[in-house]
Amino acid sequence: TETISISEKVDYTITGIEPGAGITQATDNALEEYENLAGWEQINSSTVAMLSELDDAIQNEEPIIVTGWSPHFKFAKYDLKYLEDPRGVYRDVxxxxxxxxxxxxxxxxxxxxxxxxxxxxxxxxxxxxxxxxxxxxxxxxxxxxxxxxxxxxxxxxxxxxxxxxxxxxxxxxxxxxxxxxxxxxxxxxxxxxxxxxxxxxxxxxxxxxxxxxxxxxxxxxxxxxxxxxxxxxxxxxxxxxxxxxxxRIGLVVPSYMNIDSIEDLEP
Ligand code: PBE
Incomplete structure (x- = not known):
């Protein structure tokens, strides 16, 4: 059993990209829309930094939540999934x-x-x-x-x-x-x-x-x-x-993570 929740392990943060990106703004909206994300934070730096943190996490099989989009090579390189977005903040297509x-x-x-x-x-x-x-x-x-x-x-x-x-x-x-x-x-x-x-x-x-x-x-x-x-x-x-x-845009996690929806994240 997991004694430490995914939320704790990722320190209640979403690994974002450049502050000026549209997906950054959409993710700020998600942080406001989902009550379970109250108190969560998006950390913004750059696409390169996000990709390197994603790579590190996957090498160590650790949890990570990134702002992701397709088309992008990360989906060919790694086994990733979009978290379901029941509130439709990121829309479907x-x-x-x-x-x-x-x-x-x-x-x-x-x-x-x-x-x-x-x-x-x-x-x-x-x-x-x-x-x-x-x-x-x-x-x-x-x-x-x-x-x-x-x-x-x-x-x-x-x-x-x-x-x-x-x-x-x-x-x-x-x-x-x-x-x-x-x-x-x-x-x-x-x-x-x-x-x-x-x-x-x-x-x-x-x-x-x-x-x-x-x-x-x-x-x-x-x-x-x-x-x-x-x-x-x-x-x-x-x-x-x-x-x-x-x-497509959304919150993306490695497939080995045991969550499927943004609503699965613990406050
Ligand atoms: N993106 C890729 C950009 C547009 C293309 C999703 C990172 C954005 O503004 O968020």
Missing amino acids: EYISTIVRKGLKEDMPEAYTILDRFHWEPADMEEVMLAAQEMEFEDAARQWVDENQDKVDEWTEGVEPVDGTSIELVLTPWDTERSSAHVAKIVLEQMGYEVKLTPVDPSIMFQAIAKGDGDASLAPWMPATHAAFYEKYEGEFEDLGENLRGA
Whole structure:
């Protein structure tokens, strides 16, 4: 029998990532929503630090609760599970949207059309992320574009090439978004654009597109992850709809841990 509870062993903490991440905000909401988590704390540092703590815990078969998301290689590398979330704080399925600044349609109709059509599957994104563990994202994205020219042709069909027009794509600093931004960059470059990628925190990403400092972003996670930022700037950008469906966020634990739900955690 367990004399020391999981809650005690993890010291009533959730191992989070960067303070500015959407999942950090969602987890703060979870700490307020679940009465059994009263007195619990989220410790935020970075994705790299979270992954190293996760790895340490698994090497020692110790309990750990992290803020996790998919697609991500941790699910291929380790045996992990999402804790059930009966209150629906993290929702079930996330989609990733493409947003553009107002006026982009008039200013750069060719890029607008391509960005509007950009849609791929989690497996495509995973392919780029996996390849990027051994090469630059730029090269991993180019390889995916080369191997998926039929899909890319659907995005660019009938679009006239341009002559060196500059476009700025804003992204957030995680591998999922590095993948989509680099693929969009390669495709737009093939159509004659000069593409600049600017990685920023999620709140700044929405602000940049709302103010027109950046042209487009393929990085908003909805409906849970970036809801607060999205609502803050709603109406000040144009939403072109989802570019990927089937992402997920939540509290993640090693499968050897004997709990299934956020509600199983003891106060
Ligand atoms: N993430 C990955 C980001 C978005 C993509 C879930 C860590 C976040 O803002 O939480």
